[in-house]
Amino acid sequence: xxxxxxxxxxxxxxxxxxxxxxxxxxxxxxxxxxxxxxxxxxxxxxxxxxxxxxxxxxxxxxxxxxxxxxxxxxxxxxxxxxxxxxxxxxxxxxxxxxxxxxxxxxxxxxxxxxxxxxxxxxxxxxxxxxxxxxxxxxxxxxxxxxxxxxxxxxxxxxxxxxxxxxxxxxxxxxxxxxxxxxxxxxxxxxxxxxxxxxxxxxxxxxxxxxxxxxxxxxxxxxxxxxxxxxxxxxxxxxxxxxxxxxxxxxxxxxxxxxxxxxxxxxxxxxxxxxxxxxxxxxxxxxxxxxxxxxxxxxxxxxxxxxxxxxxxxxxxxxxxxxxxxxxxxxxxxxxx
Amino acid sequence: xxxxxxxxxxxxxxxxxxxxxxxxxxxxxxxxxxxxxxxxxxxxxxxxxxxxxxxxxxxxxxxxxxxxxxxxxxxxxxxxxxxxxxxxxxxxxxxxxxxxxxxxxxxxxxxxxxxxxxxxxxxxxxxxxxxxxxxxxxxxxxxxxxxxxxxxxxxxxxxxxxxxxxxxxxxxxxxxxxxxxxxxxxxxxxxxxxxxxxxxxxxxxxxxxxxxxxxxxxxxxxxxxxxxxxxxxxxxxxxxxxxxxxxxxxxxxxxxxxxxxxxxxxxxxxxxxxxxxxxxxxxxxxxxxxxxxxxxxxxxxxxxxxxxxxxxxxxxxxxxxxxxxxxxxxxxxxxx
Numbered sequence: 001x002x003x004x005x006x007x008x009x010x011x012x013x014x015x016x017x018x019x020x021x022x023x024x025x026x027x028x029x030x031x032x033x034x035x036x037x038x039x040x041x042x043x044x045x046x047x048x049x050x051x052x053x054x055x056x057x058x059x060x061x062x063x064x065x066x067x068x069x070x071x072x073x074x075x076x077x078x079x080x081x082x083x084x085x086x087x088x089x090x091x092x093x094x095x096x097x098x099x100x101x102x103x104x105x106x107x108x109x110x111x112x113x114x115x116x117x118x119x120x121x122x123x124x125x126x127x128x129x130x131x132x133x134x135x136x137x138x139x140x141x142x143x144x145x146x147x148x149x150x151x152x153x154x155x156x157x158x159x160x161x162x163x164x165x166x167x168x169x170x171x172x173x174x175x176x177x178x179x180x181x182x183x184x185x186x187x188x189x190x191x192x193x194x195x196x197x198x199x200x201x202x203x204x205x206x207x208x209x210x211x212x213x214x215x216x217x218x219x220x221x222x223x224x225x226x227x228x229x230x231x232x233x234x235x236x237x238x239x240x241x242x243x244x245x246x247x248x249x250x251x252x253x254x255x256x257x258x259x260x261x262x263x264x265x266x267x268x269x270x271x272x273x274x275x276x277x278x279x280x281x282x283x284x285x286x287x288x289x290x291x292x293x294x295x296x297x298x299x300x301x302x303x304x305x306x307x308x309x310x311x312x313x314x315x316x317x318x319x320x321x322x323x324x325x326x327x328x329x330x331x332x333x334x335x336x
Numbered sequence: 337x338x339x340x341x342x343x344x345x346x347x348x349x350x351x352x353x354x355x356x357x358x359x360x361x362x363x364x365x366x367x368x369x370x371x372x373x374x375x376x377x378x379x380x381x382x383x384x385x386x387x388x389x390x391x392x393x394x395x396x397x398x399x400x401x402x403x404x405x406x407x408x409x410x411x412x413x414x415x416x417x418x419x420x421x422x423x424x425x426x427x428x429x430x431x432x433x434x435x436x437x438x439x440x441x442x443x444x445x446x447x448x449x450x451x452x453x454x455x456x457x458x459x460x461x462x463x464x465x466x467x468x469x470x471x472x473x474x475x476x477x478x479x480x481x482x483x484x485x486x487x488x489x490x491x492x493x494x495x496x497x498x499x500x501x502x503x504x505x506x507x508x509x510x511x512x513x514x515x516x517x518x519x520x521x522x523x524x525x526x527x528x529x530x531x532x533x534x535x536x537x538x539x540x541x542x543x544x545x546x547x548x549x550x551x552x553x554x555x556x557x558x559x560x561x562x563x564x565x566x567x568x569x570x571x572x573x574x575x576x577x578x579x580x581x582x583x584x585x586x587x588x589x590x591x592x593x594x595x596x597x598x599x600x601x602x603x604x605x606x607x608x609x610x611x612x613x614x615x616x617x618x619x620x621x622x623x624x625x626x627x628x629x630x631x632x633x634x635x636x637x638x639x640x641x642x643x644x645x646x647x648x649x650x651x652x653x654x655x656x657x658x659x660x661x662x663x664x665x666x667x668x669x670x671x672x
């Protein structure tokens with residue numbers, strides 16, 4: 001059973017994933033397998049993953065057979081495990097919990113050669129619907145406090161398979177970064193009575209210099225204190241603290257925005273590795289006036305050094321205004 | 337002039353280092369230069385660095401000539417700049433300051449072929465003395481609130497030159513990670529009247545399972561909630577919140593401990609890239625009863641993925657008890 005442990009000084013939780021443990025020599029991350037081994041996410045190889053949890057496809061298709069267009073399966077090497085009760089324990093300074101949670105993989109397409117941004121608008125919308133549907137389902141489990149939806153693309157960004165996929169982790173606590181955002185935005189709301197994210201978005205749209213694109217439903221900006229070159233935030237224009245309660249029209253708009261933003265990124269930086277992560281409110285919070293869900297997108301093009309790790313203090317060589325300029329002016333369609 | 341910017345939501349400061357800015361195509365980190373280009377840190381090439389700030393060597397040696405054994409120079413591509421006043425400014429939500437600070441490089445040896453842990457005890461002690469001497473000097477500058485001493489070894493850990501060196505950055509604010517530690521340890525002290533780091537060390541030494549080594553002056557442990565495989569903390573046995581006020585005997589003991597720990601790491605993981613960072617108290621705080629200086633050492637052997645970045649929530653595949661076991665049992669001398 002994996003274990004959740006809390007740092008006694010700063011309160012950050014860590015997953016000690018004993019199931020994934022390997023001897024020192026085997027520790028280095030392997031590169032993406034590019035095809036020599038049969039891809040477990042390709043149609044016809046459904047038996048190479050744990051049985052599917054959800055799939056979109058034609059009526060009458062049998063589970064775990066080809067024909068699907070989006071497919072969700074449990075992670076074969078889960079960081080957390082779904083079975084069991086929530087044992088909280090520990091001694092003295094050392095708090096721990098059983099590593100209870102869900103860890104799922106969303107296979108975004110049946111086509112091994114396509115990346116998320118290559119899919120058409122309806123297919124990307126289906127990926128978003130699958131995130132929503134899984135959140136809605138897992139939300140009913142009272143053991144969970146938070147669900148993280150994220151995507152790692154490319155080995156340098158932590159992906160171990162090349163076939164387009166995203167992931168979801170349900171956890172019995174709220175992660176520290178989200179807690180910091182909740183605290184910071186709550187303090188602002190207490191003082192001003194307004195959502196700080198709405199305020200940031202309003203100021204950025206007015207200023208224009210850090211705007212990548214804006215449409216009726218979403219704004220994409222390079223944040224003022226960007227940690228990484230070409231970091232972007234995708235924010236819904238209408239205030240909401242939860243991703244999963246968006247309307248179908250909003251998901252369709254997000255699909256278009258995501259396709260456009262990833263195309264811009266690929267065209268400016270030549271298909272870089274990247275991570276994105278959905279920051280949404282805690283599961284048990286309902287709608288919060290002070291928190292605003294958003295997606296943080298981080299290209300992985302510079303090595304992060306000890307200074308950053310150890311101090312939480314980042315050095316970014318590309319001013320976000322300059323990044324926004326490049327991203328705004330580049331073609332937002334497929335690479336020629 | 338570089339700029340310091342504060343994230344409006346969570347309060348984290350970022351250095352936007354315009355001086356280092358490059359066009360998108362040139363952004364990817366370069367590999368360590370291994371000798372095709374003359375090494376700016378080798379004796380005879382003193383003119384390839386900015387003029388030295390400090391050097392240990394024979395009496396009567398002229399500055400910026402060979403003969404030194406440890407040499408401190410300003411970083412040629414500083415993240416922050418030493419000249420100027422501290423202009424705090426900004427508008428609305430966006431706080432910024434001039435990127436004022438110091439960024440120095442400590443060349444740890446004149447021998448291009450040696451790593452820090454290959455140096456003899458006196459030479460490593462000199463490196464520690466040079467950190468102390470630079471902190472003591474920079475501390476007199478009222479513009480600075482904090483000094484970070486750190487080392488990146490290997491390209492994957494962010495090093496851009498192979499010649500053994502560490503770095504130091506003086507900043508006009510306390511970094512967020514250190515602030516979190518100060519806050520967490522202060523809360524504990526308020527409740528219990530004891531230093532949480534002293535308590536952790538006492539509990540770990542009693543338990544033994546996460547101890548790598550202990551001597552009269554230092555304890556080395558793999559922390560309970562380690563974020564990374566083989567992460568280690570080096571902690572002084574005697575309570576003190578500031579690295580730089582250690583006694584000469586303590587620096588000599590730290591030199592031996594550091595050599596031993598790095599040898600263990602090299603022997604278990606085959607000379608991995610790593611980062612370490614000195615966590616010491618804020619410059620203007622004097623001795624704090626609740627904070628305890630220590631060194632955090634993080635081998636860079638796994639890719640950190642979006643989940644970790646975006647959530648501050650780490651997955652560690654190696655339980656610290658297992659890491660401690662390997663590290664404790666391995667030879668702590670040079671690799672055979």
